[in-house]
Structures are given as structure tokens and as C-alpha cells.
Amino acid sequence: xxxxxxxxxxxxxxxxxVEIRAAGHTISAVCAHCSTLIDTANxxxxxxxxxxxxxxxxxxxxxxxxxxxxxxxxxxxxxxKKDKSSMSYWDEYLLFNPYFGFRFLVQADGHWNFASVIKxxxxxxxxASEIALSGESYSVYCRGxxxxxxxxxxxxxxxxKGDEDKYVDYIxxxxxxxxEKNRQEVTETLAEYIEPEVxxxxxxxxxxxxxxxxxxxxxPFHDKLGSIWKITILSIFVGLVIQWNMGSGxxxxxxxxxxxxxxxxxxxxxxxFNLPNSSNLFARSMVPVSNDWMELDLSxxxxxxxxxxxxRQVIEYYSxxxxxxxxxEGGQVEESxxxxxxxxxxxxxxxxxxGKMGDNGMDVSLEIKRNxxxxxxxxxxxxxxxxxxxxxxxxxxxxxxxxWENSDYAPAIYSSGESDD
Amino acid sequence: xxxxxxxxxxxxxxxxxxxxxxxxxxxxxxESQSHAAQSANRxxx
Numbered sequence: 247x248x249x250x251x252x253x254x255x256x257x258x259x260x261x262x263x264v265e266i267r268a269a270g271h272t273i274s275a276v277c278a279h280c281s282t283l284i285d286t287a288n289x290x291x292x293x294x295x296x297x298x299x300x301x302x303x304x305x306x307x308x309x310x311x312x313x314x315x316x317x318x319x320x321x322x323x324x325x326x327k328k329d330k331s332s333m334s335y336w337d338e339y340l341l342f343n344p345y346f347g348f349r350f351l352v353q354a355d356g357h358w359n360f361a362s363v364i365k366x367x368x369x370x371x372x373x374a375s376e377i378a379l380s381g382e383s384y385s386v387y388c389r390g391x392x393x394x395x396x397x398x399x400x401x402x403x404x405x406x407k408g409d410e411d412k413y414v415d416y417i418x419x420x421x422x423x424x425x426e427k428n429r430q431e432v433t434e435t436l437a438e439y440i441e442p443e444v445x446x447x448x449x450x451x452x453x454x455x456x457x458x459x460x461x462x463x464x465x466p467f468h469d470k471l472g473s474i475w476k477i478t479i480l481s482i483f484v485g486l487v488i489q490w491n492m493g494s495g496x497x498x499x500x501x502x503x504x505x506x507x508x509x510x511x512x513x514x515x516x517x518x519f520n521l522p523n524s525s526n527l528f529a530r531s532m533v534p535v536s537n538d539w540m541e542l543d544l545s546x547x548x549x550x551x552x553x554x555x556x557x558r559q560v561i562e563y564y565s566x567x568x569x570x571x572x573x574x575e576g577g578q579v580e581e582s583x584x585x586x587x588x589x590x591x592x593x594x595x596x597x598x599x600x601g602k603m604g605d606n607g608m609d610v611s612l613e614i615k616r617n618x619x620x621x622x623x624x625x626x627x628x629x630x631x632x633x634x635x636x637x638x639x640x641x642x643x644x645x646x647x648x649x650w651e652n653s654d655y656a657p658a659i660y661s662s663g664e665s666d667d
Numbered sequence: 668x669x670x671x672x673x674x675x676x677x678x679x680x681x682x683x684x685x686x687x688x689x690x691x692x693x694x695x696x697x698e699s700q701s702h703a704a705q706s707a708n709r710x711x712x
Binding site for chain 2: 470525526527617631
């Protein structure tokens with residue numbers, strides 16, 4: 247590797263040793279001892295700006311080496327910038343590889359971007375609200391004026407504290423296009439979001455925890471939401487087809503009994519009926535009660551095993567006239583279900599407990615059906631299918647809201663939840 | 668993740684098919700509908 251191009255000289259201000267790692271490329275360097283900015287374009291090493299500021303400790307030290315995108319990079323420069331209006335700060339690390347040139351690592355609120363300057367003419371860059379680049383559409387996220395707050399290391403351009411650039415950020419997560427303009431030039435930088443863990447691993451360092459949502463941070467499920475919804479719709483459709491094919495069931499017994507006034511404690515029975523296979527069973531009772539009630543204890547008894555399945559139905563119906571207004575409550579029909587009743591011969595025992603019941607007794611009609619389509623089964627399955635896509639959708643929406651809350655150019659759908667204060 | 672979700676959904680649909688085939692009613696799962704055999708004896712002829 248041609249990495250032995252490190253060159254050193256004495257700082258013309260303090261005499262400390264200044265190392266140049268990208269010799270031949272670097273045109274300005276900052277003394278690590280006194281922070282004096284030195285012209286390194288030739289061997290005169292003139293002072294551009296004298297300073298006495300002590301060197302700061304940065305998250306990634308100058309000279310640190312790390313592998314990103316399978317390429318070994320060395321950190322040679324560091325710039326701290328701030329936005330003049332929002333007073334938000336970010337760090338830019340200049341990376342160098344003698345074969346691949348320069349890249350940047352940009353950090354803001356613990357979020358990181360790996361960036362490179364692009365040499366493509368984008369005529370609308372900085373003006374338009376949307377920019378197309380390599381088949382992707384970038385939306386404007388913010389415009390501002392940045393100022394250099396602190397400089398350390400060496401650079402292939404002249405940079406000094408106080409330098410100002412107008413900038414516009416466009417985003418197409420996980421990418422961000424930044425257009426910077428000053429009196430001399432226009433620079434377009436394309437950045438891609440990388441997780442802090444990747445930077446930590448690359449440079450063997452520990453970084454502060456990230457906070458908030460970065461402008462170009464990939465949204466959760468950003469590339470999977472479409473597939474998730476396709477699977478969801480397909481599953482629900484298949485479930486619906488299955489449910490429709492169940493039909494409305496097969497009648498296995500229809501019994502009509504009359505409970506005489508003297509038979510209040512009698513147990514009635516339906517004829518024996520057969521279930522050819524395991525199935526559900528629905529018992530529907532109709533009792534013409536009026537301002538009265540009837541309780542029916544139903545026991546489904548297997549003729550061979552004597553095993554019984556029980557349920558209780560309470561049928562009550564009340565109606566009347568209050569100040570000319572008719573009212574009613576309850577009903578005269580009740581339905582109960584038996585789950586997964588094994589094949590066999592069965593009879594239904596009916597143990598009525600009537601309310602007032604007049605002298606004429608009471609009629610009870612009982613219909614028993616098997617293999618009835620149980621829509622509650624479908625809706626329970628539907629719930630378990632829909633819960634995750636719904637969560638993913640809502641979380642994604644919340645995330646996008648967070649992303650755009652710091653932007654003046656939020657799409658209308660994300661700009662309605664702004665704080666009032 | 669998409670694959671896991673696909674398997675999850677397929678399992679749920681398979682569960683619906685099985686429940687319909689066997690006659691399960693999910694809402695009855697927490698109800699005990701089976702008595703002891705003796706309780707039916709008093710009715711049985």
C-alpha cells in the first residue's frame with residue numbers, strides 16, 4: 247500500500263510536529279498542538295490563521311484506521327459545523343485512502359452517514375424541491391447556512407473556523423444529497439445512512455447513543471411493508487374462501503316440545519341423531535315468552551359413552567308502553583354452540599326452568615345443526631393476521647412523523663401533528 | 668422478516684382450515700362444556 251506518504255514538518259507557530267497523511271493532496275493542515283491553520287500546498291508552510299486553542303478529543307481520533315465498504319480508510323481531518331439558525335451541530339470526518347481518494351463520515355445526534363462528493367452536474371440542485379438522481383427521487387428536507395466551528399487535521403481544500411456555506415439537504419432514505427454553495431464553488435455530496443455499530447466496529451471505538459430520527463434514517467420495515475401487506479391480503483382472502491365454503495350447516499334435528507303447567511321439573515329429550523364425523527353443533531331454541539323468561543339446560547349426551555356436553559340458555563323477552571312509547575328488551579331466540587363434538591349417536595336433553603309460565607304451558611322449538619360456518623373463528627384468525635401489519639404501518643407512520651418534525655418541507659400527511667407552542 | 672410473517676400467516680390459515688374441519692369453535696375454548704359421564708346418567712334411559 248502506498249500509505250508511506252506520511253510527511254511531517256514543524257509548526258511555524260509553536261514548533262510542534264505536524265503530520266501530513268495525504269501528502270500530495272493536502273493543501274491545509276491544523277497543528278494538533280496549537281490549532282494554527284497552515285498552508286501545506288507547498289513546502290513554505292505559511293500560517294493561514296494563527297490560533298492557541300487546545301486540540302479537542304473527537305469520537306474518532308485523527309489517524310484512526312477502519313474498514314468501511316471493504317476499503318481501509320484513515321481519518322485525516324475533522325470539522326465541526328453548526329447551522330446558524332437552528333444552532334444544531336454536526337461533525338464531519340475526512341477519510342483518506344491513497345487508491346480510492348476521500349470520503350466523509352458525518353455524525354449528528356449519534357446518527358452516522360458515509361458520504362462522498364459526486365462529480366455530476368445537477369442543474370436544479372439547491373433550487374428544486376425534488377431532484378432525480380440515479381433513478382431515485384430526492385425530496386428537499388432543509389435549507390440553511392452552515393458555519394465551521396472547529397477544524398482539526400488536514401484537508402484537500404482550504405477550511406478555517408468561521409467559513410460559511412449555504413446548504414440544501416435532499417433525502418431519499420437511506421440516502422441524502424447535500425448541495426453546498428459558497429463564493430468559490432458548488433459541492434454535491436451523496437451520503438448513505440449507516441448504523442453507529444458499523445462505525446464502532448470499523449474503528450474499534452465506542453460511540454454515544456443516537457437520539458431522535460435522522461433525516462435519511464431508513465424507516466422500520468421500509469422495504470418490507472409492501473410484501474407484508476401482500477401476504478396479509480392473500481391470507482385474508484384464502485381465509486374468506488375457506489369460510490364461505492363451509493356453508494350454513496346441516497340440520498340434524500328439529501324438535502318441538504310442549505311444557506305443560508305440571509311439567510315444570512320434567513326433563514325432555516330429542517330423538518337420537520347421528521354425527522358422521524367430528525363437527526361443531528349449534529342448538530337454536532325458540533320460546534314465545536312475553537314479559538317472562540325461560541332457562542334451558544341443554545345436555546348433549548353421547549349414546550355409547552354417556553359423555554355429556556352442557557350449555558345453558560336464558561331466553562327472556564319484555565315489552566311495554568311507557569307514556570305512549572313502546573319498548574322491548576331481550577328476545578325469544580337463543581343459540582349455543584358445541585365445539586368439536588366427536589362422531590357418534592347423540593340425543594339432546596332439555597331441562598327447562600320456566601319463569602311465571604301460565605296455565606297453558608309453553609312451547610319450545612329446538613333446531614340442531616352441524617358443520618356451521620363459524621365466523622367468529624375467521625375473525626379471530628383475521629385479528630392475529632392483521633395485528634402485525636397494522637403495528638408495522640402505524641409505527642412506520644409515527645417514524646415518518648418524527649423524521650419530518652424538524653423539517654420545514656414536511657409532506658402534508660406528516661405536517662398536521664405539529665406542536666402548538 | 669417477510670418470510671417469518673408468511674409462515675405465521677400460513678399457520679393461521681391452516682389453523683382455520685383444521686378448526687373448520689374438526690368443528691372447533693374458538694370462542695368456546697375457555698368454556699368447559701363437558702360434564703362428567705355420571706351427570707348424564709340421571710337422564711339416560
